[in-house]
Amino acid sequence: MPQQPPVRSSAPRPSRPDASMSLLTNVMDHSLDDGYAEAAARKKAEGGGGMPKTVRAKLGLAAGLVLAALVVTVGAANARIAAPVVAKERQELIDRIERETAAADKLESNVDTLRADVSARQREALKKSGGEQADLVSILSGATDVHGPGVKLVVNDAKEASTGGDGSNPRETSGFSDTGRVRDRDMQRVVNGLWESGAEAIAINGQRLTALSAIRAAGDAILVDNKPLVPPYTVLAVGDDKRLSTRFQNSADGLYLNALQENFGIRTSISVENDIRLSAAPSVIVRTAQPSTEKGTS
Structure with a gap:
């Protein structure tokens, strides 16, 4: 009678100590949600997920400062180029003002000279026509x-x-x-x-x-x-x-x-x-009165 092969017996596998805590075990083994993991993997594949926000903000600020410095530099260069033109125009304006002022002073001097001559002639005419009262008339009229x-x-x-307060004269x-x-x-x-x-x-x-x-x-x-x-x-x-x-x-x-x-x-x-x-008045106007030729009516 043929012999039956012996049956190999294996010892039973011991159970995990935390078998009764399957929920906690799952949380620990899979701490990162699958959706977050997929999003991180996708950003990494696109090449944009490795730069922090602070770094990007600093790079933007640096770019803005560089742009502002460029604008200031260009403005200074343009001002330096235009400076000689502005200085030339300013000097031309100053020269024109000085010429006009000198011309006005000359005209004023001529007016004073002519006014003095006219006053002298008026005083002479006043003396000739005033007779004995010429000196008194000259004094009272301001001619001397x-x-x-x-x-x-x-x-x-x-x-x-x-x-x-309102610019008016209260008097x-x-x-x-x-x-x-x-x-x-x-x-x-x-x-x-x-x-x-x-x-x-x-x-x-x-x-x-x-x-x-x-x-x-x-x-x-x-x-x-x-x-x-x-x-x-x-x-x-x-x-x-x-x-x-x-x-x-x-x-x-x-x-x-x-x-x-x-x-x-x-x-x-x-x-x-x-x-x-x-001093005598700068200009005295000589005026004479004429007798009226009209006859009064009764």
């Missing part, structure tokens, strides 16, 4: 130089003078100032008060006044015969010194000036002078 005793009156703005209605600035009508009253008090000749800041002189305003500036004056305004008046000073200060115009000083800070001072010298 004068000197003698008189008064010196200085009128100045207040220390903290200002203009009106248009009130007759006074709330800005602390001396106005043209103030100087008109001062001059008229001196004439009325007995002044024989008057000048403001060296500008001789005549019977035809006009004191006007241009903004905050005061014009005397269209020539602007700046404060302080020095008024020189030739006349009976002490009497002239007293009469003016007691007159309505002198009291008006005193009111400006007390209420609005206008600074004034008056003094008696032994010898005041006033």
Whole structure:
């Protein structure tokens, strides 16, 4: 009887200690989700997944700085190229201004010379036609130089003078100032008060006044015969010194000036002078009156 081959017995495989924790084992063995793994593999295959965002940001910033430096360099180069042209144009403009200024100065000198000649001829004609009263007429008309005793009156703005907020003159209605600035009508009253008090000749800041002189305003500036004056305004008046000073200060115009000083800070001072010298007016227009030929009606 044939023998049966012996049956080989094998020992049973031991079970894993963590067999009962299959879920945790799966998580540990497959910690990276398959979708993330596929995405990482795809980015790596495309060649863009190995550069961090910070590196890309730094490269972009560097590229921007290089571009800005290039623009600045090109602008500086263009400015350096254009500099000689600009300098040449500037010098040409300066030369033109200097030529025009010299021409204007020459014309002004010619005008002064002609004006002096005309004034001399007018004074000569005034003397010939004035007879015995020629000297007095010349003095009163401002056609000749004068000197003698008189008064010196200085009128100045207040220390903290200002203009009106809306640019208007607040004295248009009130007759006074709330800005602390001396106005043209103030100087008109001062001059008229001196004439009325007995002044024989008057000048403001060296500008001789005549019977035809006009004191006007241009903004905050005061014009005397269209020539602007700046404060302080020095008024020189030739006349009976002490009497002239007293009469003016007691007159309505002198009291008006005193009111400006007390209420609005206008600074004034008056003094008696032994010898005041006033130059002749730059231009005196000679005018003569003719008798009327018309007969009156009864």
